[in-house]
Amino acid sequence: MKQQWLTGLLICFLCVACFSFTMMPAQAQTLDMGSGAPVTIDGKDLFMIKARVGVLLPEERARIIQERLLQVARDSAIDIAQVTIHSSGSDAASLEIVAGQTVIMTVTEGDAQADEVTLAVAAEQRQSAIQAAIRDYRDMRVTRYLLLQAGKAVLLTGLVVWLWLLLRKADDYLRTLLQPAGAARVYVKKIPGRKWIPLEQIYNLFHYSLWAFVWGLKLVVLYFYLSIVLSFFPWTRAYSKQLLTYIMVVLESVSHAVWDYLPKGIAIILIVVISRFLLRLVSFFFTALREGKLKIAGFYPEWASPTYKIVRFLILTIAVISIFPYLPGSHSLAFQGVSVLLGVLLSLGSSSAVANVVAGIALTYTRSFNIGDRVKIGEHIGDIIEKSLLATRIRTVKNEEITIPNASILNSPVVNYSSASKETALILYASVTVNYDVPWQKVHPPLIEAALATPGILQEPRPFVLQRQFNNTTVSYEINAYTQEPHRMVDIYSDLHRHIIEFMQTAGVDIASPQYIAFHHGSASDKEAVKGKTDNH
Template identity: 35%
Template sequence: MNNLLGSLFVIFYLLASSISSGQELKVENLDSSLTSNQNRTEQLMEFSDSIQRIDSLRAVALEEEIDRLQNSEIVRRQTLQAKIDSLNRRKAEQKIMVQHQVDSLRAVNLGVPLILNDDTLFYIYSKLGPFGPSQRAESIAHKLKMLGDRDDFDPDKLVVTTGAESDDISYEEIIILSVTDTDGFWINEARGKIIQTYREQIVESLAAYRDHFGVYNNMKRFGLLILVFIILFLGIKYMNRGFTALNIRLVERSSKYISGIKIKQIEVLTPEREKQVLRLVLKGIKWILIILIVYIALPTIFSIFPATENLANQLFGYIINPVKSIVLGFLGYIPEMITIAVIIVVAYYVTRFLKVVAREIENENIVVPGFYADWAKPTFNLVSIIIFAFSFIAIFPYLPGSDSPVFKGVSVFLGILISLGSTSAVSNIIAGLVITYMRPFKLGDRVKIGDTTGDVMSKNLLVTRVKTIKNEDISIPNSAILNGSTINYSSNADSLGLVLHSTVTIGYDVPWRKVHELLIDSATNTEYISKYPAPFVLQTSLDDFYVSYQINMYTKQAGFSSKIYSELHSRIQDSFANAGVEIMSPHYRAERDGNDMAIPKGFKPGADPNDIKPKN
């Protein structure tokens, strides 16, 4: 516990040192500003003094000439006197001009205060020799404190002496402060009056200072300091005991209520880990309260003694000022928040309206000529993105810190990072938009994309998902679809019908009309094949040993094409076998040398019909 208090005191001592450094920096900046203005004032005064010296010399010369003139030369004497009066008027006007210039500088700079015992006696505006205003104020304050700390101090020994360049206040041959003509210009008073006023203020302030730092008051302060330390020690001690008892009551005695934390079937925390977490939380709360109590006690301790009272105000300011800044910032940000809220509300309701319109178009309750129903949803998504993008652009200037160079730098960095890392994604998004409005297929269509054949299950801006007849889900990038070829089997199936076709090769010994009849009969009896238009046969080639016959038939069920082909081939085999016609494969040649015919056994001439039936 003692180590903790010692560490905290060291930390706050360093804080106090930083505060003092900041104050010194502020004083130096103020001193440099006042020194700059002082230089301007001295230049004005030097310019004015040079003119006044010239005018004074001319006035003396004119007065000497008047004295030499005889009484008979009255006109000449009057002329010279008029010139002297003119020089005096110009001298007075020059002084007024300099005073106006000093007044304008005084309105900008308030001067360096001379503070003794938290009481501002007066302000110093000008430098004296090599010493700036802040150095003069510091030196005078130091000398006054030395006088106030002397047991034999006698205010009657503070005397005022008048010199050619300045009026001084001294104590036993020690010059406490000096007032020059420059100080008089800044204060707009005669320096004799200023020095007397300063002496009265110093005497009153030293009397208050000696009373404030008397033995009786110092004893009270030390007693109060001891009392604060006792309260601080007891507060931390009993708080520590209270948290120990609370730990026992909540954790140890409440074990039956601690059963761990589970999310569905996943055990996030076991009962023992939950107890450890509760102990850590209580321990963290305890230390936060201890630090808060010590932080509040330290400014109280500093405020007991006048020498450290400013540190107390600074420590309280570390808490009060941020809270004040947050509150004032929040109140000042209310107009921007209202603007942001209006933009968000407008964007939200515009988006909802467009969503309703898009749903009605998708359900074909609203028909827009040239606009397909399946365009409604992607168009709504695209417009929504544009609306939200423009809303963000409109909101961005009202965000706190949007003008910060760090904020702008992070935004540029993220933009470059996204641009470099999303080249393929952007190409897929562009391809997805093009595909959406090209309409090469829609959901549920049977398509062939590259080497993949299946039904379109979903499509978005990045990929299109196809489900094959083997229940395989294949994701195809939109850029690959755009760059390749796509066959849509379903686009014309409902209107014109999809033409399915298959090829068989039959030898020249079979009449082609018979082959046509058998193929058409097989196709007609196949499920999902349309009766109208009727199936038809094309002879696609006359080869060396056989003729290639292509059976073509219409269907409106493109999704069942695999099943249709399978059934068709089965029926073709049965029809040709029943007719006694051999289906010749490519490069197959039958030589009749007594071998059996290349048809199923049950279909051979004179065969038993029971051989056709499958065996159980």
């Protein structure tokens, strides 16, 4: 069934093509006669008037000749053999073409020189053209000829109607194949990191594409049908010629434009192919660097991706700059003006963006942090979840996402807790104050035991205590402990503080505070005095 439809469609197109070239009369063809004004009868150009006579321009001469020729053609009393050439009595350098008592035209030396022939040859050529035009004009208005042309028109109309119905049935048949049930058999490739393409969208795409194609084909058939049918009758042949001229002018312009643009198109294709090859080569090179298959001294694997993006941007920029002169209209003032305007707008509006891009590159090659690192940027502490040339995003310990411009990061101190833990270990520390009357030998052990009892604290290297400061009434002790889990800093600190309180209380060591110190060992009056001062404040 499907092959029968295709065969019928092919036969129909061949029939229309045959009608286009066999049924169209020769009168509808346009003669290429160079510049000048044509003398036209029933849509056929007979000859060109290129020279002026006296004050009459070629256009005015052609109009007068055409009116006289139509007058002679309509007068059946004038025989074609009566169209003769006579010498002009007033001017020996010209000849007249006469039909009966009517002078159709005067052939001058200017006409002969324009055609690059002698005066006699020019007159004979015009005489033959006028006789043929009169004969065709009369023959095409005979009842037998008109009935024959009407039959051709009816036959072509039936053929076009059949073709129209055939296209409609073919459209319905293809739509049946593209129903969602049938479209479910279409294999859709899954793109990594993307969702499956809904089959309904595929069906809609084919549906509208098929609709546009079928209606475009119908309009083309209708256009050529009108052109051919109008050419069958002498009264509408000029309109047929005009319709064909429209499409031929468009096709000729497009073909010339494509042919003239072909060398530039080839240059663009070569630039695209070379750029694509370079991008693949660069991608292969930096992928090997990122995966560690290729090593370069002083080049770190985490530099591979950003460096590849920079190199790819440079390659694409050079490709666009190279392609730009070959684009259609690239040398026009309007195109150049728009390009300058866009350049100015980008320059004025992208200063901060450029600063962020430069800062992003600097942060990449200074290795300040990587994705997943626990960092402190300004007053924000969190994990790096995204790095780009414009900004960096972190997720804080409170599960807040903060976007920080790279220029701000470059101008702020950055503390990376994860970088130290990768090489050795990160030291966490906590300070407590104890009275002078408590020996340090009694303070160190509970602090170290509290650290060792905290989950996430390493047993080796062992925690250690530093006596950091002598206050007025207390000594500041600092417990330092190693960890390789910087992402659990908050939990580890919480457990460490809790264990410090527990182990210090178990050891009988009080953690002092300024108010508590003021009356811990004083008299009752001293306690009341301190309490009064505290209440007043």
